[in-house]
Amino acid sequence: MDESEVLRRRRCLAWLGGLAATWASPPIAAQLAAQHTNGSPLIFGMVPYLPVQQLARLYEPIVGLFEKTMARPCRLSSATDFSQFIERARAGDFDLVGASPHVARILHREEHFIPMVRATAPLEPLILVPQASPIHQLKGLAQQSLLVADPFAVHVLIALRHLRDQGLVPGRDVKLLVAGTQRNGVQRMLKGDAAAAVGSASTLALLPAELSSRFRVLAAAPKGLTPMAYLAHPRLRAQVDKLSQNLLAFSSSKEGQVLLKETQHEGLSPLTAAEMVSVDPLVVEYYKQRSAN
Numbered sequence: 001m002d003e004s005e006v007l008r009r010r011r012c013l014a015w016l017g018g019l020a021a022t023w024a025s026p027p028i029a030a031q032l033a034a035q036h037t038n039g040s041p042l043i044f045g046m047v048p049y050l051p052v053q054q055l056a057r058l059y060e061p062i063v064g065l066f067e068k069t070m071a072r073p074c075r076l077s078s079a080t081d082f083s084q085f086i087e088r089a090r091a092g093d094f095d096l097v098g099a100s101p102h103v104a105r106i107l108h109r110e111e112h113f114i115p116m117v118r119a120t121a122p123l124e125p126l127i128l129v130p131q132a133s134p135i136h137q138l139k140g141l142a143q144q145s146l147l148v149a150d151p152f153a154v155h156v157l158i159a160l161r162h163l164r165d166q167g168l169v170p171g172r173d174v175k176l177l178v179a180g181t182q183r184n185g186v187q188r189m190l191k192g193d194a195a196a197a198v199g200s201a202s203t204l205a206l207l208p209a210e211l212s213s214r215f216r217v218l219a220a221a222p223k224g225l226t227p228m229a230y231l232a233h234p235r236l237r238a239q240v241d242k243l244s245q246n247l248l249a250f251s252s253s254k255e256g257q258v259l260l261k262e263t264q265h266e267g268l269s270p271l272t273a274a275e276m277v278s279v280d281p282l283v284v285e286y287y288k289q290r291s292a293n
Contacts, residue, residue, distance in 0.1 A: 042066055042074040045094030047085050047103055049153065049203060051181060052078045059098065061250070061259050066096060069246045070239060081180075082152040083290070089113070096243070097231050100154040102286050104229035104271075105279040113231040115276055116244040117251075119265035123224030124201035125155040125162070128215045130190055138166045138219050144195035145175040147185035154224060155200040157285045162221035171292065183207060190214055202227045202264035225279060228263070229271055244270065 044063055046055050056076050066074040077094065079085035082103060089097060089107050097107065101123070107113040127146075129135050135144075141163070148156045160170045168174050179185035182199045186207065189197040196218060204212065230247060232240050250256040251268035260266060 040072075042070055042072050042095045043093060044074055044076050045085065045089060045097040045099075046076055046078050047097075047099050048078045048081060049100070049149070049182070049200075050206075051183075052076075054206075058259070058263055061255050062098070062247075065246060065250050066243070069243055082150050092233065095233050095236055097233075099229055099231065100227070101225045101229055101279045102154045102157065102282040104231055105276050105283050106286070107231060108276050109283075112234045114234065114237060114240050115271040115273070116230045116232060116240060117247045117268045118226040118230070118271040118275070119228040119260075119263070119267070120269050121202060121227060121264060121266035123155060123158070123227045125159040125221040125224070126199050126201055126204065126217050127159055127163075127196055127219045127221065128186065128189065128199055128204075129196045129218045131214055131216050133195065133216075133218075135195060135218060138163065138168065141196055141218075142168060142173050145177050145193070146170075147177045147179045147189050147194040147197040149179055149182045149185055149198070151176060151178060151289055152286055154282060155203075155221075155227075156198050157282055157289065158224055159198045159221045160289070161285055162219070183211070186211055186215060200227060205264045206262070224282070225275060228265055231271075 044059070044066055046059055048055070050058070055078055059076055063074045063076050074096075077088075079088050082100070085099075086103060086106060088094065089103075090111055097104070097113065099107065101118075104113070104115070108115060127138070127141075135141065148159075150156060151160075160176075163170055163174060170176055177188075177194050179188055179197070182197075182203045185197040186199065186204075188194065190211070197215075232243060236243070248268055248270070251260060256268075260268070
């Protein structure tokens with residue numbers, strides 16, 4: 001068992017036991033904070049739920065807001081998958097993050113990232129099949145393949161838990177195929193690579209009509225807290241109130257309303273500690289999936 005696997009299991013046990021343990025390294029964090037001077041660009045890390053080019057276009061107004069608030073250049077960055085995103089955040093690569101709720105909670109509890117605001121729209125995971133599919137009930141997915149963007153994305157974790165609750169064990173009764181993005185998953189499903197795919201309502205709403213008209217919803221999994229949460233690295237603690245206030249004010253502006261409509265996030269509201277704690281069961285599911293993979 002390599003060192004990363006040992007650390008992953010320790011983290012999983014910590015969450016299962018409700019321990020207030022942290023895996024950050026204060027000396028390294030202090031060194032990174034010293035490196036991020038006022039003259040260096042801010043890095044806004046966005047979870048890779050869409051191709052990076054699309055993320056850059058969608059969240060350009062947020063990047064601009066951070067630049068104005070902090071009087072520093074800012075650029076958006078991401079990662080190849082959710083696991084790499086978390087590791088980049090652990091390493092101190094991001095000053096600010098836009099994250100799925102389970103990723104936000106991991107960074108909050110383990111790395112002391114500071115919650116700011118969240119999207120008010122609930123996260124709606126959906127299990128999809130082609131319009132002409134003969135499958136009309138979840139049990140019809142037994143011994144079939146299911147495409148997912150990333151097995152550690154929160155909408156996927158919720159959908160997999162829903163399948164398990166319905167008597168279908170992911171990986172045993174249903175084969176999982178990784179597509180990289182929700183759009184790729186839908187396209188591959190429509191080509192016949194799998195019987196079904198998992199998506200989130202907000203992201204699926206961004207798909208072009210030539211794709212969205214060719215699939216239907218087989219089942220809706222339980223809704224989650226939010227599709228997007230914004231947090232700041234501890235080195236920006238002194239600016240968190242100002243950043244949060246400006247994000248909330250931005251959501252009421254004309255430009256903010258356009259962004260919220262395009263992302264299907266509805267609005268922004270303060271992100272509370274109690275809401276962060278409510279996500280813990282999904283974090284446990286995340287570490288279970290990591291152990292299984």
